[in-house]
Amino acid sequence: MSGNGSAKFGGSFGGSFGGGYGGAAPQAAAAPAPGPADAAPAGGWIKDTTTKDFVKDVLEESKSQPVLVDFWAPWCGPCKQLTPVLEKVVNAFKGKVKLVKMNIDDHPQIAGQLGIQSIPAVVAFDKGQGIDGFMGALPEGQVNAFIEKLVGGKAGADMAEVIAQADAILAEGDLPGAAEIYAQVLGVEPDNLAALGGLARAAVASGDLEQAKAVLAQVPADKLNDKAVAAARAALELAEQAAELGPIQEFEEKIAANPADHQARFDLAVALNAAGKRDEAADHLLEIFKRDRAWNDDGARKQLVQFFEAWGPMDEATLAGRRKLSSLLFR
Numbered sequence: 001m002s003g004n005g006s007a008k009f010g011g012s013f014g015g016s017f018g019g020g021y022g023g024a025a026p027q028a029a030a031a032p033a034p035g036p037a038d039a040a041p042a043g044g045w046i047k048d049t050t051t052k053d054f055v056k057d058v059l060e061e062s063k064s065q066p067v068l069v070d071f072w073a074p075w076c077g078p079c080k081q082l083t084p085v086l087e088k089v090v091n092a093f094k095g096k097v098k099l100v101k102m103n104i105d106d107h108p109q110i111a112g113q114l115g116i117q118s119i120p121a122v123v124a125f126d127k128g129q130g131i132d133g134f135m136g137a138l139p140e141g142q143v144n145a146f147i148e149k150l151v152g153g154k155a156g157a158d159m160a161e162v163i164a165q166a167d168a169i170l171a172e173g174d175l176p177g178a179a180e181i182y183a184q185v186l187g188v189e190p191d192n193l194a195a196l197g198g199l200a201r202a203a204v205a206s207g208d209l210e211q212a213k214a215v216l217a218q219v220p221a222d223k224l225n226d227k228a229v230a231a232a233r234a235a236l237e238l239a240e241q242a243a244e245l246g247p248i249q250e251f252e253e254k255i256a257a258n259p260a261d262h263q264a265r266f267d268l269a270v271a272l273n274a275a276g277k278r279d280e281a282a283d284h285l286l287e288i289f290k291r292d293r294a295w296n297d298d299g300a301r302k303q304l305v306q307f308f309e310a311w312g313p314m315d316e317a318t319l320a321g322r323r324k325l326s327s328l329l330f331r
Helices: 054-063 077-092 109-114 140-154 159-171 175-188 193-205 209-216 227-243 248-257 262-274 278-291 299-311 316-329
Strands: 046-048 067-072 098-103 121-126 129-135
Touching (some): 067 109, 077 098, 129 140, 140 175, 227 299, 278 299
Parallel strands (some): 046 098, 067 098
16 A cells, blocks of 8 residues: 555445445454554544444444544554544534544455555445545645535534635635635535635636636626625636736836826736735835826726725735725825
């Protein structure tokens, strides 16, 4: 077995996966009695198992609620990263899902029969059947989304928290990771507007404007003013604006030659925003507003408000920009 999570499972994670375990326990040598490490923590939602107890701990238990099986080994570095994350998330669901850990060094038979060739590997069982799974040390947000999808309407975790985690990952620049979580949420709740907006913003950030449009096209007409959707739409419009502009240096040179060239400064702000330089972009619009509030039918302030909408109300650049704008409005 490999610890890099690169190999594929030998079996499918479809509805028939693990179906052979619905009856008697797998044939295997008697396992040693569980030691102190096998004791379940407070709440009883996490435990270790053996080959002998697999049917009772996993298959029978999964008839009451889904059970995750964490296949791990002491020598596996990624396993040491994943297991604490699994335990934290499972505990947060407060009994809606259980976690059973199996050391494949001590108990290799089950993993072998399931065709598991790489660890860490997690297999989800429900109603006595293996139905889904993943490999590798996924981050907490993705584990949370996986379990949320698994338990469906019985979810104990707050979907808003999963979205918040995806938003944080997106802000950190992990576009594929954020997009995957948004997509997993949509697999559970296809009409989740926060996830649709987030997925569209991730597409904009990656430069795939057509994909962003396709995602936003799924939003019902009566939900277009939802704040998450509006933010994504604003981000898309800004990206389209920036795509039509020239290089940043061109506008900087124009402003250096004529600081009163408001159009050049406005275009520079749009270009800087597209480059991720939010504070600088806001400052240039504020400079136009300070010099001439009426320019282009209050265009600088309106563009700044669109920036705020695209960035989100709690973004540091939004908060700073609003403070500066307020000082100019009410001085």
